[in-house]
Amino acid sequence: MEHVNILKEYGLFDAKVPRYTSYPPANRFEPNTGAQMQENWLANVPKNTPLSVYVHIPFCRRLCWFCACRTQGTKTLQPVDVYVDDLVSEIKEVTSHLTSAHRMARLHLGGGTPTLLTVSQMTRLLNALDQTFERASNFEFSVEIDPTEAAPEILDLLAAHGMTRASIGVQDFEPKVQHAIGRHQSFEQTTQVVARLRDHGVTSLNIDLLYGLPHQTKETLKATLKKVQSLQPDRLAMYGYAHVPHMSKRQVMIQTESLPSPIERYEASLFARELLLAAGYETIGIDHFARPSDSLAKAAKAGNVKRNFQGYTDDPCATLIGFGASAISKFPEGYVQNAVATNAYQARLRSGRLAGHKGYVMTAEDRVVSDLIDQIMCQVCIDVQDLSARHATFAHVIGQIAQDLQNRFPKAVNLSNGKLRLRPSMIPLARVVAACADTSLHANYLHSAAV
Ligand SMILES: C[S@@+](CC[C@H](N)C(=O)[O-])C[C@H]1O[C@@H](n2cnc3c(N)ncnc32)[C@H](O)[C@@H]1O
Ligand code: SF4
Incomplete structure (x- = not known):
């Protein structure tokens, strides 16, 4: 309970x-x-x-x-x-x-x-x-x-x-x-x-x-x-x-x-x-x-x-x-989604075009968020050192986010030795923690960090 x-x-x-x-x-x-x-x-x-x-x-x-x-x-x-x-x-x-x-x-x-x-x-x-x-x-x-x-x-x-x-x-x-x-x-x-x-x-x-x-x-x-x-x-x-x-x-x-x-x-x-x-x-x-x-x-x-x-x-x-x-x-540069409706997909191909309709170019900021969310969703843990090494420009942001998550979810996560881990009984919260990191990164850090 x-x-x-x-x-x-x-x-x-x-x-x-x-x-x-x-x-x-x-x-x-x-x-x-x-x-x-x-x-x-x-x-x-x-x-x-x-x-x-x-x-x-x-x-x-x-x-x-x-x-x-x-x-x-x-x-x-x-x-x-x-x-x-x-x-x-x-x-x-x-x-x-x-x-x-x-x-x-x-x-x-x-x-x-x-x-x-x-x-x-x-x-x-x-x-x-x-x-x-x-x-x-x-x-x-x-x-x-x-x-x-x-x-x-x-x-x-x-x-x-x-x-x-x-x-x-x-x-x-x-x-x-x-x-x-x-x-x-x-x-x-x-x-x-x-x-x-x-x-x-x-x-x-x-x-x-x-x-x-x-x-x-x-x-x-x-x-x-x-x-x-x-x-x-x-x-x-x-x-x-x-x-x-x-x-x-x-x-x-x-x-x-x-x-x-x-x-x-x-x-x-x-x-x-x-x-x-x-x-x-x-x-x-x-x-x-x-x-x-x-x-x-x-x-x-x-x-x-x-x-x-x-x-x-x-x-x-x-x-x-x-x-x-x-x-x-998925490309190293970003995402492309083909036309969703079958007839729209077919119309594109039949007019000699590629079927891509929607696209998204990944920014440096998106890559930080993406890697951080991947770690939460796949390892139920954020490895601050590893992420900071991969995104050196954003190292201070990543450390700060881990600390913010510890403050926001003290009974669910544990930050020690540079790793923020979800406690096993709290794994169902992974998407909530990921969404919080996502919003918080955008709202508080990334745009200022990027300039
Ligand atoms: C694209 S479906 C293909 C499965 C295959 N056609 C079949 O019927 O066995 C793949 C899986 O998505 C999951 N899925 C589909 N609708 C879902 C829903 N509303 N919520 C959660 N999972 C769903 C199901 O577990 C399903 O087996
Ligand atoms: S048979 Fe079709 S409708 Fe049923 S689960 Fe598979 S994909 Fe969905």
Whole structure:
């Protein structure tokens, strides 16, 4: 109860703060600037740079009510076929702006539902990528898989094309919860998909779960986690359900009154966390878990975990190229987001342009905030010395911010030996602390420090 009071005092249960999957968040990118930035920054990518590639497939045959991802329903595969053609032309267009050959170190297919593609559509997409980018020796290939939309032949094809990690959407196995969120998926279906992947030697498995859903209780969570553990995933994401019906219209199907209170959400997350720790998983950042043998857990120990649009990653690439409607690319210079609506994305490509629409140039100040927030979100700690060494001009600001956070959250953090650490029971406050550092850096220091 003592912990709950502290979290309450520091605003956890009322906070509306960014998810910080990127800094700055995508809502700060500027419209109509992206294509020019994309053209310039693609041309700047040094020869033979290892690239991370993301391909967005926005289509789903079913639209789950809880989902806040950039998706669109489709009853037929005809629009998907046209979209794959557009992806292939985007790959060619982007390549024409790169000045030399590059290696692909990571490939992630996300959505929506990438496994909705037919074998011939997926083959066309993967061949286009392989003809463009040579695979690096440490190449990793991951795919988001909805077990209710994963035909055996598409799993076989992905495995044959070298898929190394499958990220499987589960959310919850309790029928009453599934009914309330408009997503029906049996344990048997999921087990069959996992077995097929394992038969193909896809050893790395991630499972996505949600807490904060209607009708979830400790008993249902425990039962879901027991089933999930029997699938032996290497990684788990335990996201808090984000109820944002003003942004994701289909969420109006979920009755607000049926949702747990903020304190019940917190207790559910704590309960799940304890079960996962007892099962031998280690925490990664604020909401991911991994077995100690998994590369993400090893990267976390070495301080090399980063935040990306899919959660946490050990991807070392400085450049991420995003293909598809709404996909975001990250360059050392800043961010570019493709046109979000599928028809706007297609119109750009068909008029011979790059698909970038929004863009953002990172300033020196943004890089300080970005690195500081990354440390809070990934290591739940600010290493003042390390950050100051990387941003010498801002060293005094960084030290001051750590002290300010200690003063603002004395019962949640501990500043000693140049490190400001969140106490383990206070990890749920990470985004609140990050948002406070973000606001405070802008309001009090950065602009004056920059002159
Ligand atoms: C883009 S979805 C793709 C999953 C895949 N199509 C499937 O259904 O299995 C990736 C993950 O985002 C998470 N997600 C979607 N909507 C969310 C929300 N409203 N709040 C929190 N997480 C959400 C879910 O855990 C989901 O598995
Ligand atoms: S959870 Fe997956 S299948 Fe459901 S709507 Fe979202 S992306 Fe589509």
